[in-house]
Amino acid sequence: MNIIFSTPKKFYIASSFQNIEDVRYVRDQLTAKGFQHTYDWTQNSRAANLEELQRIGNAEKEAVQLADFLIILLPAGKGGHIEFGLALANDITIYLYSPNEDIYDMNFTSTFYHLDNVRIIVGTHRQLLENIFINEQ
Template sequence: MMKFYIASSFIKKADVRYVADKLKVKGYSHTYDWTKNERASTFSQLQEIGLLEKNAVIESDFLVILLPAGKGSHIELGIALGHGKKVYLYSPDEEVNHFETTSTFYHLPEVIKCFGSLEDLVEKIRTD
């Protein structure tokens, strides 16, 4: 069973849950669901969540990033790339292809850029 982790921002919680549910129905296993957390209010909570998320990325077979995403998601991208993971980078508006707003790391060979609907993203993961 392939394992996944989804990185994004708090404002994308509903989309993260949608994609996770669709992938689980297709037989994938979610390594950690951070959307169940509230925002951390102490440094010890930040550390605890950070360890859980770091370990979930390392344990996963692939990472999904739903843009727009914050600095935490980009750190998770770095962890995944550093561990040789495949990354599905979802950009609803193809912003990743705009030179002014893109990141160097979005264009590495192990990063698969995905556009369209969230359903298109799930289908791309399933058939890849």
């Protein structure tokens, strides 16, 4: 009998400091289900100098590249959108979460939000997590 062990899927969450509690909630729910978080930026304080920015930037870049999927919790800042771009360039599945329908409004949306490897989820964090659990198990 062959036993196949699967390695846990790895994820990274991008967002803004204003969503730090939401990021921690989603992180905790995923790690409780056995997913592996590649980097927890919520443990950082805001960078005070350029050296800290570089250190954090390198860690976040590596974390995105190691991830099997990326989660973007909107609203996200410029860093989150750069991480979104890194995931697109590396053909990583992106779960783009919005709490409202603004993501479909032509005044707020982006061309890149609607590419093939981007899965838009509008609603609650529970709906986001259910979508991930279904697609990433």
